[in-house]
Amino acid sequence: MRIPARPTGTTGEGRFELSDVGVSFGGVVALSEVSLEVAPRQVLGVIGPNGAGKTTLFNVACGFVTPDRGTIRWRGVTLRRLRPHQLAGLGIARTLQAMGLFDRMSVLDNVMVGADRHAATGFGSALLALPRSARDERRLRDRAMAVLDELGAASYAGRLPPSLPYAMRKRVSLARALVSNPDLLLLDEPASGLSQGEMAEFGSVLRGLTERMAVLLVEHHMDLVLSVCDEIAVLDFGRLIARGAPDDVRSDPAVLAAYLGVEVREGAASPGGREDNSARSA
Protein backbone atom coordinates (compact mmCIF):
# COMPACT_ATOMS: atom_id res chain seq x y z
CA MET A 1 0.00 0.00 0.00
CA ARG A 2 1.26 3.47 -0.85
CA ILE A 3 -0.10 6.90 -0.30
CA PRO A 4 -3.45 6.79 -2.07
CA ALA A 5 -5.37 9.30 -4.03
CA ARG A 6 -8.07 11.46 -2.43
CA PRO A 7 -10.75 9.66 -0.52
CA THR A 8 -13.60 8.68 -2.71
CA GLY A 9 -17.12 9.92 -2.38
CA THR A 10 -16.25 13.42 -1.22
CA THR A 11 -16.44 16.85 -2.75
CA GLY A 12 -13.73 19.47 -2.94
CA GLU A 13 -15.67 21.79 -0.63
CA GLY A 14 -15.18 21.38 3.08
CA ARG A 15 -11.88 19.62 2.55
CA PHE A 16 -8.86 20.42 4.72
CA GLU A 17 -5.64 20.01 2.80
CA LEU A 18 -2.00 20.21 3.72
CA SER A 19 0.14 20.16 0.58
CA ASP A 20 3.88 19.50 0.54
CA VAL A 21 4.29 20.98 3.98
CA GLY A 22 7.82 21.29 5.26
CA VAL A 23 9.01 22.56 8.63
CA SER A 24 12.54 22.80 9.97
CA PHE A 25 13.74 23.88 13.36
CA GLY A 26 17.27 25.06 12.85
CA GLY A 27 18.91 22.23 11.00
CA VAL A 28 16.41 19.62 12.13
CA VAL A 29 13.73 18.65 9.66
CA ALA A 30 10.46 18.19 11.52
CA LEU A 31 8.20 17.73 8.51
CA SER A 32 9.16 17.09 4.93
CA GLU A 33 6.81 17.12 1.93
CA VAL A 34 3.81 16.03 3.94
CA SER A 35 0.49 16.14 2.15
CA LEU A 36 -2.75 15.21 3.83
CA GLU A 37 -6.41 15.75 3.22
CA VAL A 38 -9.37 15.44 5.49
CA ALA A 39 -12.66 15.14 3.68
CA PRO A 40 -16.04 16.13 5.15
CA ARG A 41 -17.30 13.64 7.73
CA GLN A 42 -14.07 11.69 7.52
CA VAL A 43 -12.00 10.66 10.54
CA LEU A 44 -8.35 10.76 9.63
CA GLY A 45 -5.96 9.38 12.22
CA VAL A 46 -2.34 10.46 12.32
CA ILE A 47 0.02 8.06 14.04
CA GLY A 48 3.72 7.61 14.26
CA PRO A 49 6.48 6.83 16.70
CA ASN A 50 7.76 9.42 19.14
CA GLY A 51 9.49 12.21 17.27
CA ALA A 52 7.65 11.45 14.04
CA GLY A 53 6.35 14.99 13.64
CA LYS A 54 2.72 14.56 14.70
CA THR A 55 2.69 17.50 17.08
CA THR A 56 4.40 19.72 14.54
CA LEU A 57 1.85 18.68 11.94
CA PHE A 58 -0.92 19.52 14.36
CA ASN A 59 0.62 22.86 15.20
CA VAL A 60 0.96 23.66 11.52
CA ALA A 61 -2.68 22.74 10.98
CA CYS A 62 -3.85 25.15 13.65
CA GLY A 63 -1.48 28.04 13.03
CA PHE A 64 0.94 27.70 15.93
CA VAL A 65 3.74 26.86 13.52
CA THR A 66 4.16 28.55 10.14
CA PRO A 67 5.49 26.03 7.62
CA ASP A 68 8.64 26.81 5.68
CA ARG A 69 7.14 25.26 2.59
CA GLY A 70 3.78 24.09 1.36
CA THR A 71 0.22 25.31 1.63
CA ILE A 72 -2.77 24.81 3.88
CA ARG A 73 -6.16 24.94 2.24
CA TRP A 74 -9.54 24.89 3.90
CA ARG A 75 -12.74 24.80 1.89
CA GLY A 76 -10.70 25.56 -1.21
CA VAL A 77 -9.13 28.71 0.26
CA THR A 78 -5.44 28.92 1.00
CA LEU A 79 -4.76 29.92 4.58
CA ARG A 80 -1.82 32.25 5.03
CA ARG A 81 -0.45 33.62 8.28
CA LEU A 82 -3.17 31.81 10.14
CA ARG A 83 -3.41 32.85 13.78
CA PRO A 84 -4.74 30.27 16.25
CA HIS A 85 -7.65 32.45 17.36
CA GLN A 86 -8.86 32.66 13.77
CA LEU A 87 -9.46 28.91 13.67
CA ALA A 88 -12.81 29.07 15.44
CA GLY A 89 -14.10 31.67 13.01
CA LEU A 90 -13.15 29.38 10.13
CA GLY A 91 -15.12 26.50 11.59
CA ILE A 92 -12.11 24.63 12.93
CA ALA A 93 -11.89 23.57 16.56
CA ARG A 94 -9.03 21.96 18.41
CA THR A 95 -8.54 20.21 21.71
CA LEU A 96 -5.27 20.18 23.60
CA GLN A 97 -3.49 17.14 24.90
CA ALA A 98 -3.22 18.79 28.32
CA MET A 99 -6.88 19.84 27.98
CA GLY A 100 -6.19 23.49 28.81
CA LEU A 101 -9.25 23.93 30.97
CA PHE A 102 -9.66 27.23 32.77
CA ASP A 103 -9.33 25.98 36.32
CA ARG A 104 -10.83 28.98 38.09
CA MET A 105 -13.92 29.06 35.89
CA SER A 106 -16.93 26.79 36.13
CA VAL A 107 -17.38 23.99 33.64
CA LEU A 108 -20.24 25.93 32.06
CA ASP A 109 -18.09 29.04 31.65
CA ASN A 110 -15.31 26.91 30.19
CA VAL A 111 -17.63 25.67 27.50
CA MET A 112 -19.22 29.08 26.93
CA VAL A 113 -15.78 30.46 26.08
CA GLY A 114 -15.78 28.07 23.13
CA ALA A 115 -19.13 29.43 21.99
CA ASP A 116 -17.83 32.98 21.90
CA ARG A 117 -17.65 33.09 18.13
CA HIS A 118 -21.43 32.84 18.05
CA ALA A 119 -21.85 35.89 20.30
CA ALA A 120 -23.79 38.68 18.67
CA THR A 121 -23.16 41.53 21.10
CA GLY A 122 -20.09 43.59 21.83
CA PHE A 123 -18.35 45.56 24.55
CA GLY A 124 -20.95 48.33 24.84
CA SER A 125 -23.80 45.92 25.42
CA ALA A 126 -21.77 44.06 28.01
CA LEU A 127 -20.73 47.26 29.79
CA LEU A 128 -24.31 48.44 30.17
CA ALA A 129 -25.76 44.93 30.48
CA LEU A 130 -28.33 45.73 27.82
CA PRO A 131 -31.22 43.30 27.25
CA ARG A 132 -29.71 42.08 23.99
CA SER A 133 -26.57 41.16 25.93
CA ALA A 134 -28.80 39.22 28.30
CA ARG A 135 -30.42 37.38 25.40
CA ASP A 136 -27.02 36.62 23.92
CA GLU A 137 -25.74 35.20 27.18
CA ARG A 138 -28.84 33.05 27.51
CA ARG A 139 -28.34 31.73 23.99
CA LEU A 140 -24.68 30.90 24.60
CA ARG A 141 -25.56 29.25 27.90
CA ASP A 142 -28.24 27.10 26.28
CA ARG A 143 -25.85 26.08 23.54
CA ALA A 144 -23.14 25.16 26.05
CA MET A 145 -25.58 23.21 28.22
CA ALA A 146 -26.84 21.30 25.18
CA VAL A 147 -23.31 20.16 24.31
CA LEU A 148 -22.53 19.27 27.92
CA ASP A 149 -25.74 17.29 28.03
CA GLU A 150 -24.86 15.48 24.82
CA LEU A 151 -21.52 14.46 26.33
CA GLY A 152 -23.05 13.46 29.64
CA ALA A 153 -21.40 16.28 31.58
CA ALA A 154 -24.37 18.57 32.22
CA SER A 155 -24.54 17.70 35.89
CA TYR A 156 -21.02 19.07 36.34
CA ALA A 157 -21.82 22.48 34.82
CA GLY A 158 -21.44 24.39 38.07
CA ARG A 159 -18.26 22.64 39.21
CA LEU A 160 -14.68 23.78 38.83
CA PRO A 161 -12.59 21.57 36.50
CA PRO A 162 -10.01 20.47 39.10
CA SER A 163 -12.78 18.80 41.12
CA LEU A 164 -13.86 16.63 38.18
CA PRO A 165 -12.73 13.08 37.40
CA TYR A 166 -10.05 13.00 34.73
CA ALA A 167 -12.27 11.47 32.07
CA MET A 168 -14.92 14.09 32.72
CA ARG A 169 -12.36 16.85 32.28
CA LYS A 170 -11.55 15.35 28.90
CA ARG A 171 -15.23 15.58 28.00
CA VAL A 172 -15.38 19.20 29.07
CA SER A 173 -12.40 19.93 26.88
CA LEU A 174 -14.17 18.23 23.98
CA ALA A 175 -17.39 20.12 24.75
CA ARG A 176 -15.55 23.43 24.53
CA ALA A 177 -14.36 22.49 21.07
CA LEU A 178 -17.73 21.17 19.92
CA VAL A 179 -19.78 24.12 21.15
CA SER A 180 -18.36 26.27 18.37
CA ASN A 181 -20.11 23.90 15.97
CA PRO A 182 -17.01 23.23 13.89
CA ASP A 183 -16.79 21.59 10.50
CA LEU A 184 -13.34 20.25 11.29
CA LEU A 185 -12.27 18.98 14.69
CA LEU A 186 -8.59 18.58 15.52
CA LEU A 187 -8.13 16.15 18.41
CA ASP A 188 -4.72 15.99 20.06
CA GLU A 189 -4.37 12.70 21.96
CA PRO A 190 -7.90 12.79 23.37
CA ALA A 191 -7.60 9.33 24.91
CA SER A 192 -4.38 9.82 26.83
CA GLY A 193 -4.84 8.82 30.44
CA LEU A 194 -8.20 7.11 29.89
CA SER A 195 -8.94 3.59 30.99
CA GLN A 196 -10.03 0.98 28.44
CA GLY A 197 -13.68 1.44 29.36
CA GLU A 198 -13.47 5.22 29.16
CA MET A 199 -11.67 4.93 25.85
CA ALA A 200 -14.43 2.76 24.46
CA GLU A 201 -16.99 5.33 25.57
CA PHE A 202 -14.94 8.07 24.00
CA GLY A 203 -14.74 6.10 20.78
CA SER A 204 -18.50 5.88 20.56
CA VAL A 205 -18.78 9.62 21.20
CA LEU A 206 -16.28 10.23 18.44
CA ARG A 207 -18.14 8.03 15.98
CA GLY A 208 -21.28 10.02 16.73
CA LEU A 209 -19.54 13.23 15.75
CA THR A 210 -18.62 12.13 12.28
CA GLU A 211 -22.12 12.73 11.00
CA ARG A 212 -21.57 16.43 11.58
CA MET A 213 -17.89 17.14 11.01
CA ALA A 214 -14.53 15.93 9.82
CA VAL A 215 -12.02 14.86 12.44
CA LEU A 216 -8.23 14.89 12.38
CA LEU A 217 -7.11 12.64 15.21
CA VAL A 218 -3.58 12.39 16.59
CA GLU A 219 -3.52 9.50 19.00
CA HIS A 220 -1.18 6.91 20.47
CA HIS A 221 -3.79 4.32 21.36
CA MET A 222 -4.00 2.06 18.35
CA ASP A 223 -7.22 0.41 19.53
CA LEU A 224 -9.01 3.71 19.36
CA VAL A 225 -7.39 4.78 16.11
CA LEU A 226 -8.18 1.49 14.37
CA SER A 227 -11.75 1.47 15.58
CA VAL A 228 -12.82 5.01 14.74
CA CYS A 229 -10.72 6.16 11.80
CA ASP A 230 -11.76 5.91 8.18
CA GLU A 231 -8.17 6.42 7.17
CA ILE A 232 -4.84 6.47 8.91
CA ALA A 233 -1.74 8.43 7.95
CA VAL A 234 1.59 7.32 9.36
CA LEU A 235 4.45 9.72 9.95
CA ASP A 236 8.02 8.79 10.65
CA PHE A 237 10.91 11.20 10.94
CA GLY A 238 8.73 13.96 9.51
CA ARG A 239 7.77 12.03 6.40
CA LEU A 240 4.48 10.49 5.45
CA ILE A 241 5.34 6.82 5.03
CA ALA A 242 1.89 5.33 4.61
CA ARG A 243 -1.73 6.18 4.33
CA GLY A 244 -4.81 4.09 3.89
CA ALA A 245 -7.58 2.11 5.52
CA PRO A 246 -6.83 0.87 9.05
CA ASP A 247 -6.43 -2.77 8.00
CA ASP A 248 -4.04 -1.83 5.22
CA VAL A 249 -1.93 0.38 7.45
CA ARG A 250 -1.77 -2.28 10.12
CA SER A 251 -0.05 -4.65 7.75
CA ASP A 252 2.04 -2.11 5.89
CA PRO A 253 5.72 -3.15 5.94
CA ALA A 254 6.97 0.43 6.27
CA VAL A 255 4.73 0.99 9.27
CA LEU A 256 5.89 -2.23 10.87
CA ALA A 257 9.45 -1.19 10.28
CA ALA A 258 8.88 2.22 11.84
CA TYR A 259 7.16 0.82 14.91
CA LEU A 260 8.81 -2.52 15.46
CA GLY A 261 12.11 -2.31 13.67
CA VAL A 262 11.20 -5.13 11.28
CA GLU A 263 13.54 -5.08 8.34
CA VAL A 264 11.90 -4.55 5.01
CA ARG A 265 13.38 -4.58 1.62
CA GLU A 266 11.08 -2.08 0.02
CA GLY A 267 12.70 1.29 -0.37
CA ALA A 268 9.68 3.09 1.05
CA ALA A 269 10.66 2.28 4.55
CA SER A 270 11.50 5.11 6.86
CA PRO A 271 14.79 6.82 6.36
CA GLY A 272 17.56 6.22 8.75
CA GLY A 273 17.76 2.48 8.42
CA ARG A 274 17.10 1.75 12.08
CA GLU A 275 17.40 -1.83 13.14
CA ASP A 276 15.40 -1.79 16.31
CA ASN A 277 12.69 0.63 17.21
CA SER A 278 10.87 -1.65 19.55
CA ALA A 279 11.31 0.77 22.40
CA ARG A 280 9.24 3.37 20.61
CA SER A 281 5.72 3.51 21.84
CA ALA A 282 2.70 3.20 19.64
Added chain:
Amino acid sequence: MARSVLLRHLGLAVLGLVVVVLVLESTSAFRNAQFATMAYLGIAAGGLTVLTGLNGQLSLGHGALMAIGAYTTALLLQDQQLPLVAVLLVASAVTTLIGAVIGVAAARLHGPYIAGATLALAVAVPGVALYFNDQLGGEQGLNVFVPDVPGWFADAVYFLSAQDVSGSKYVAYVGWLSLIVTFVLLANLSRSRVGRTWRAVRDDEVAAEIAGIPLGRARVLAFVVSAACAGLGGAVMALTVRITAPSGFTLTLSLSLLTAVVLGGLGSLTGALLGAALLTFLPQLVTSLGLDVGLSDLQSAQLAPLVYGLTLALVILLAPAGIVGSVRARWRRQQERATHDYDLPTTTAPPSPARTPGDEPGGDK
Protein backbone atom coordinates in the same frame (compact mmCIF):
# COMPACT_ATOMS: atom_id res chain seq x y z
CA MET B 1 -30.39 35.72 33.52
CA ALA B 2 -28.03 38.52 32.42
CA ARG B 3 -30.93 40.97 32.68
CA SER B 4 -31.42 39.93 36.28
CA VAL B 5 -27.68 40.53 36.71
CA LEU B 6 -28.25 44.15 35.72
CA LEU B 7 -31.17 44.45 38.11
CA ARG B 8 -29.09 42.92 40.86
CA HIS B 9 -26.23 45.32 40.23
CA LEU B 10 -28.60 48.29 40.14
CA GLY B 11 -30.24 47.07 43.34
CA LEU B 12 -26.86 46.82 45.03
CA ALA B 13 -26.00 50.30 43.71
CA VAL B 14 -29.15 51.77 45.27
CA LEU B 15 -28.40 49.97 48.52
CA GLY B 16 -24.84 51.29 48.42
CA LEU B 17 -26.10 54.79 47.80
CA VAL B 18 -28.35 54.58 50.86
CA VAL B 19 -25.42 53.41 52.98
CA VAL B 20 -23.23 56.21 51.61
CA VAL B 21 -25.84 58.86 52.49
CA LEU B 22 -26.29 57.41 55.97
CA VAL B 23 -22.55 57.22 56.63
CA LEU B 24 -21.60 60.61 55.20
CA GLU B 25 -24.45 62.37 56.95
CA SER B 26 -23.61 60.82 60.31
CA THR B 27 -19.85 61.41 60.30
CA SER B 28 -17.62 64.43 60.73
CA ALA B 29 -15.92 66.47 58.00
CA PHE B 30 -12.65 64.68 58.81
CA ARG B 31 -14.29 61.29 58.31
CA ASN B 32 -15.94 62.58 55.14
CA ALA B 33 -12.48 63.36 53.79
CA GLN B 34 -11.31 59.88 54.76
CA PHE B 35 -14.28 58.34 52.95
CA ALA B 36 -13.43 60.43 49.90
CA THR B 37 -9.92 58.97 50.09
CA MET B 38 -11.36 55.48 50.32
CA ALA B 39 -13.51 56.25 47.27
CA TYR B 40 -10.65 57.26 44.99
CA LEU B 41 -8.49 54.37 46.16
CA GLY B 42 -11.47 52.05 45.65
CA ILE B 43 -12.08 53.26 42.09
CA ALA B 44 -8.43 52.77 41.11
CA ALA B 45 -8.23 49.44 42.96
CA GLY B 46 -11.41 48.28 41.19
CA GLY B 47 -9.76 48.92 37.84
CA LEU B 48 -6.54 47.26 38.95
CA THR B 49 -8.33 44.15 40.20
CA VAL B 50 -9.94 43.79 36.78
CA LEU B 51 -6.57 44.06 35.10
CA THR B 52 -4.56 41.89 37.46
CA GLY B 53 -7.21 39.64 38.96
CA LEU B 54 -9.41 38.98 35.95
CA ASN B 55 -6.91 39.33 33.14
CA GLY B 56 -3.63 38.38 34.81
CA GLN B 57 -1.66 41.50 33.88
CA LEU B 58 0.44 42.82 36.73
CA SER B 59 0.64 46.61 36.75
CA LEU B 60 2.96 48.53 39.02
CA GLY B 61 2.15 51.81 37.30
CA HIS B 62 -1.43 52.61 38.18
CA GLY B 63 -0.29 55.48 40.35
CA ALA B 64 1.07 57.09 37.19
CA LEU B 65 -2.28 56.66 35.44
CA MET B 66 -3.96 58.27 38.44
CA ALA B 67 -1.53 61.18 38.06
CA ILE B 68 -2.67 61.68 34.47
CA GLY B 69 -6.30 61.84 35.60
CA ALA B 70 -5.44 64.15 38.48
CA TYR B 71 -3.40 66.61 36.42
CA THR B 72 -6.07 66.66 33.71
CA THR B 73 -8.63 67.51 36.38
CA ALA B 74 -6.46 70.24 37.86
CA LEU B 75 -5.91 71.81 34.44
CA LEU B 76 -9.58 71.65 33.44
CA LEU B 77 -10.69 73.20 36.71
CA GLN B 78 -8.33 76.16 36.34
CA ASP B 79 -10.98 77.96 34.28
CA GLN B 80 -13.91 76.60 36.27
CA GLN B 81 -16.05 76.58 33.14
CA LEU B 82 -16.71 72.90 32.61
CA PRO B 83 -19.27 71.11 34.76
CA LEU B 84 -17.66 68.72 37.24
CA VAL B 85 -19.19 65.66 35.59
CA ALA B 86 -17.61 66.68 32.28
CA VAL B 87 -14.26 67.23 34.00
CA LEU B 88 -14.37 63.74 35.49
CA LEU B 89 -15.31 62.20 32.16
CA VAL B 90 -12.60 64.06 30.25
CA ALA B 91 -9.97 63.14 32.88
CA SER B 92 -10.98 59.51 32.56
CA ALA B 93 -11.05 59.69 28.76
CA VAL B 94 -7.57 61.23 28.54
CA THR B 95 -6.19 58.52 30.81
CA THR B 96 -8.02 55.92 28.75
CA LEU B 97 -6.32 57.11 25.58
CA ILE B 98 -2.89 57.04 27.16
CA GLY B 99 -3.76 53.70 28.76
CA ALA B 100 -4.64 52.33 25.33
CA VAL B 101 -1.18 53.19 24.03
CA ILE B 102 0.45 51.60 27.07
CA GLY B 103 -1.92 48.65 26.81
CA VAL B 104 -0.91 47.95 23.22
CA ALA B 105 2.72 47.83 24.31
CA ALA B 106 1.93 45.80 27.43
CA ALA B 107 -0.10 43.26 25.44
CA ARG B 108 3.13 42.08 23.86
CA LEU B 109 4.73 41.50 27.24
CA HIS B 110 4.24 38.83 29.85
CA GLY B 111 4.53 38.49 33.60
CA PRO B 112 7.49 40.34 35.07
CA TYR B 113 8.10 42.24 31.85
CA ILE B 114 4.69 43.96 32.11
CA ALA B 115 5.46 44.72 35.74
CA GLY B 116 8.82 46.18 34.71
CA ALA B 117 7.32 48.31 31.96
CA THR B 118 4.58 49.70 34.18
CA LEU B 119 7.12 50.23 36.96
CA ALA B 120 9.07 52.44 34.57
CA LEU B 121 5.84 54.34 33.94
CA ALA B 122 5.33 54.88 37.66
CA VAL B 123 8.84 56.26 37.97
CA ALA B 124 8.79 58.38 34.82
CA VAL B 125 5.39 60.10 34.88
CA PRO B 126 5.91 62.22 38.02
CA GLY B 127 9.08 63.50 36.35
CA VAL B 128 7.01 64.89 33.49
CA ALA B 129 5.46 67.41 35.87
CA LEU B 130 8.93 68.57 36.82
CA TYR B 131 9.99 68.89 33.19
CA PHE B 132 6.92 70.96 32.24
CA ASN B 133 7.35 73.22 35.21
CA ASP B 134 5.38 76.17 33.82
CA GLN B 135 2.33 74.18 32.77
CA LEU B 136 2.20 71.57 35.53
CA GLY B 137 3.60 73.49 38.47
CA GLY B 138 6.82 71.54 38.92
CA GLU B 139 7.55 70.26 42.39
CA GLN B 140 4.84 72.40 43.95
CA GLY B 141 2.17 71.01 41.64
CA LEU B 142 -1.15 72.59 40.77
CA ASN B 143 -3.88 73.76 43.08
CA VAL B 144 -7.25 72.19 42.35
CA PHE B 145 -10.26 74.46 42.49
CA VAL B 146 -13.21 72.42 43.64
CA PRO B 147 -16.43 73.80 42.15
CA ASP B 148 -19.12 75.15 44.44
CA VAL B 149 -21.78 72.72 45.54
CA PRO B 150 -24.62 72.89 42.99
CA GLY B 151 -27.87 74.23 44.41
CA TRP B 152 -29.92 71.21 43.40
CA PHE B 153 -27.44 68.91 45.10
CA ALA B 154 -27.45 70.91 48.33
CA ASP B 155 -31.27 70.93 48.26
CA ALA B 156 -31.40 67.17 47.70
CA VAL B 157 -29.05 66.46 50.60
CA TYR B 158 -30.90 68.91 52.82
CA PHE B 159 -34.14 67.16 51.90
CA LEU B 160 -32.68 63.82 52.97
CA SER B 161 -30.73 64.81 56.07
CA ALA B 162 -31.74 68.37 57.00
CA GLN B 163 -28.04 69.28 56.91
CA ASP B 164 -26.00 71.62 54.76
CA VAL B 165 -23.34 70.21 52.45
CA SER B 166 -19.77 71.20 53.19
CA GLY B 167 -17.04 71.16 50.57
CA SER B 168 -15.44 67.98 51.89
CA LYS B 169 -18.80 66.24 52.10
CA TYR B 170 -19.56 67.26 48.52
CA VAL B 171 -16.29 65.78 47.33
CA ALA B 172 -17.02 62.60 49.30
CA TYR B 173 -20.40 62.33 47.59
CA VAL B 174 -18.81 62.90 44.18
CA GLY B 175 -16.23 60.23 44.96
CA TRP B 176 -18.75 57.67 46.13
CA LEU B 177 -21.17 58.32 43.29
CA SER B 178 -18.24 57.84 40.90
CA LEU B 179 -17.28 54.64 42.69
CA ILE B 180 -20.81 53.23 42.56
CA VAL B 181 -21.20 53.94 38.83
CA THR B 182 -17.73 52.50 38.16
CA PHE B 183 -18.40 49.35 40.15
CA VAL B 184 -21.77 48.74 38.45
CA LEU B 185 -20.10 48.98 35.04
CA LEU B 186 -17.16 46.80 36.10
CA ALA B 187 -19.52 44.24 37.61
CA ASN B 188 -21.53 44.18 34.38
CA LEU B 189 -18.35 43.53 32.42
CA SER B 190 -17.13 40.91 34.85
CA ARG B 191 -20.34 38.92 34.52
CA SER B 192 -20.48 39.20 30.73
CA ARG B 193 -18.71 37.42 27.91
CA VAL B 194 -16.05 40.14 28.09
CA GLY B 195 -15.19 39.18 31.66
CA ARG B 196 -15.29 35.52 30.70
CA THR B 197 -12.75 36.05 27.92
CA TRP B 198 -10.51 38.01 30.31
CA ARG B 199 -10.58 35.17 32.82
CA ALA B 200 -9.91 32.60 30.11
CA VAL B 201 -6.83 34.53 28.94
CA ARG B 202 -5.66 34.74 32.56
CA ASP B 203 -6.05 31.00 33.17
CA ASP B 204 -4.57 29.57 29.95
CA GLU B 205 -3.48 31.75 27.06
CA VAL B 206 -2.99 28.93 24.60
CA ALA B 207 -6.36 27.36 25.31
CA ALA B 208 -8.06 30.75 25.17
CA GLU B 209 -6.52 31.53 21.81
CA ILE B 210 -7.53 28.18 20.40
CA ALA B 211 -11.06 28.79 21.65
CA GLY B 212 -11.14 31.86 19.39
CA ILE B 213 -10.12 34.70 21.71
CA PRO B 214 -7.70 37.24 20.22
CA LEU B 215 -5.24 37.55 23.09
CA GLY B 216 -3.90 40.99 22.20
CA ARG B 217 -7.34 42.55 21.89
CA ALA B 218 -8.50 41.05 25.18
CA ARG B 219 -5.41 42.32 26.99
CA VAL B 220 -5.58 45.82 25.54
CA LEU B 221 -9.27 46.07 26.38
CA ALA B 222 -8.60 45.09 29.99
CA PHE B 223 -5.81 47.65 30.23
CA VAL B 224 -7.99 50.37 28.74
CA VAL B 225 -10.84 49.69 31.18
CA SER B 226 -8.40 49.64 34.05
CA ALA B 227 -6.77 52.89 32.92
CA ALA B 228 -10.18 54.58 32.69
CA CYS B 229 -10.79 53.66 36.32
CA ALA B 230 -7.35 54.88 37.36
CA GLY B 231 -7.97 58.18 35.57
CA LEU B 232 -11.29 58.65 37.32
CA GLY B 233 -9.70 57.71 40.64
CA GLY B 234 -6.99 60.29 40.01
CA ALA B 235 -9.61 62.92 39.25
CA VAL B 236 -11.42 62.24 42.53
CA MET B 237 -8.06 62.25 44.30
CA ALA B 238 -7.31 65.71 42.92
CA LEU B 239 -10.65 66.96 44.24
CA THR B 240 -10.04 65.37 47.62
CA VAL B 241 -6.44 66.45 48.16
CA ARG B 242 -6.98 69.78 46.36
CA ILE B 243 -3.45 69.80 45.10
CA THR B 244 -1.82 67.74 42.39
CA ALA B 245 1.92 67.35 42.83
CA PRO B 246 4.50 64.71 41.82
CA SER B 247 5.02 63.73 45.45
CA GLY B 248 1.44 62.42 45.57
CA PHE B 249 2.05 59.90 42.78
CA THR B 250 5.19 58.10 43.79
CA LEU B 251 5.76 54.40 43.37
CA THR B 252 4.33 53.97 46.86
CA LEU B 253 0.84 54.81 45.56
CA SER B 254 1.07 52.16 42.84
CA LEU B 255 2.31 49.55 45.30
CA SER B 256 -0.37 50.51 47.83
CA LEU B 257 -3.07 49.91 45.21
CA LEU B 258 -1.59 46.53 44.47
CA THR B 259 -1.48 45.57 48.14
CA ALA B 260 -5.11 46.67 48.46
CA VAL B 261 -6.30 44.31 45.73
CA VAL B 262 -4.13 41.48 47.05
CA LEU B 263 -5.48 41.97 50.57
CA GLY B 264 -9.08 42.08 49.43
CA GLY B 265 -8.78 39.32 46.86
CA LEU B 266 -7.61 39.57 43.26
CA GLY B 267 -10.46 39.81 40.79
CA SER B 268 -13.07 40.77 43.36
CA LEU B 269 -14.64 44.23 43.37
CA THR B 270 -15.76 43.69 46.95
CA GLY B 271 -12.19 42.77 47.75
CA ALA B 272 -10.92 45.94 46.08
CA LEU B 273 -13.29 48.00 48.21
CA LEU B 274 -12.21 46.16 51.34
CA GLY B 275 -8.57 46.70 50.43
CA ALA B 276 -9.21 50.41 49.89
CA ALA B 277 -10.90 50.58 53.30
CA LEU B 278 -7.91 48.91 54.98
CA LEU B 279 -5.52 51.21 53.14
CA THR B 280 -7.47 54.25 54.29
CA PHE B 281 -8.48 53.44 57.84
CA LEU B 282 -5.98 50.90 59.18
CA PRO B 283 -3.01 53.29 59.51
CA GLN B 284 -5.11 55.89 61.27
CA LEU B 285 -6.66 53.27 63.52
CA VAL B 286 -3.28 51.84 64.47
CA THR B 287 -1.88 55.30 65.14
CA SER B 288 -4.80 56.08 67.45
CA LEU B 289 -4.36 52.78 69.28
CA GLY B 290 -0.64 53.49 69.66
CA LEU B 291 -1.36 56.83 71.25
CA ASP B 292 -3.96 55.21 73.52
CA VAL B 293 -1.42 52.72 74.87
CA GLY B 294 1.08 55.45 75.60
CA LEU B 295 3.36 55.46 72.56
CA SER B 296 4.73 58.76 71.32
CA ASP B 297 3.37 60.42 68.17
CA LEU B 298 6.39 59.26 66.18
CA GLN B 299 6.22 55.69 67.49
CA SER B 300 2.50 55.51 66.78
CA ALA B 301 3.00 56.79 63.26
CA GLN B 302 5.79 54.28 62.66
CA LEU B 303 3.62 51.48 63.98
CA ALA B 304 1.01 51.98 61.24
CA PRO B 305 3.00 50.74 58.21
CA LEU B 306 4.38 47.90 60.34
CA VAL B 307 0.89 46.65 61.18
CA TYR B 308 -0.23 47.09 57.58
CA GLY B 309 2.74 45.05 56.41
CA LEU B 310 2.07 42.33 58.98
CA THR B 311 -1.57 42.22 57.95
CA LEU B 312 -0.53 41.81 54.34
CA ALA B 313 1.94 39.04 55.23
CA LEU B 314 -0.64 37.21 57.33
CA VAL B 315 -3.29 37.40 54.62
CA ILE B 316 -0.86 36.08 52.02
CA LEU B 317 0.16 33.24 54.32
CA LEU B 318 -3.26 32.29 55.63
CA ALA B 319 -5.55 33.35 52.80
CA PRO B 320 -3.54 33.49 49.57
CA ALA B 321 -6.66 34.31 47.58
CA GLY B 322 -7.20 37.44 49.67
CA ILE B 323 -9.87 37.99 52.29
CA VAL B 324 -12.89 37.97 50.00
CA GLY B 325 -11.36 35.39 47.66
CA SER B 326 -10.74 32.95 50.49
CA VAL B 327 -14.21 33.38 51.95
CA ARG B 328 -15.73 32.75 48.53
CA ALA B 329 -13.52 29.72 47.90
CA ARG B 330 -14.56 28.20 51.23
CA TRP B 331 -18.21 28.89 50.54
CA ARG B 332 -17.91 27.34 47.10
CA ARG B 333 -16.27 24.19 48.49
CA GLN B 334 -19.07 23.84 51.02
CA GLN B 335 -21.65 24.27 48.28
CA GLU B 336 -19.98 21.59 46.17
CA ARG B 337 -19.82 19.22 49.11
CA ALA B 338 -23.47 19.85 49.87
CA THR B 339 -24.76 19.36 46.34
CA HIS B 340 -22.50 16.67 44.91
CA ASP B 341 -20.94 13.48 46.01
CA TYR B 342 -17.29 14.01 45.50
CA ASP B 343 -16.25 11.99 42.45
CA LEU B 344 -12.96 10.28 42.80
CA PRO B 345 -11.05 10.08 39.56
CA THR B 346 -11.45 6.70 37.95
CA THR B 347 -8.25 7.14 36.05
CA THR B 348 -4.94 8.41 37.17
CA ALA B 349 -4.18 11.53 35.27
CA PRO B 350 -0.90 11.34 33.42
CA PRO B 351 1.64 14.06 34.03
CA SER B 352 0.82 17.12 32.00
CA PRO B 353 2.89 17.11 28.88
CA ALA B 354 4.81 20.18 27.95
CA ARG B 355 2.53 22.08 25.60
CA THR B 356 4.54 24.63 23.78
CA PRO B 357 3.28 25.92 20.48
CA GLY B 358 5.88 25.27 17.89
CA ASP B 359 7.73 22.85 20.04
CA GLU B 360 10.74 21.20 18.62
CA PRO B 361 10.53 17.88 16.88
CA GLY B 362 12.46 16.35 19.70
CA GLY B 363 9.46 16.92 21.89
CA ASP B 364 7.14 15.42 19.38
CA LYS B 365 4.97 12.44 20.06
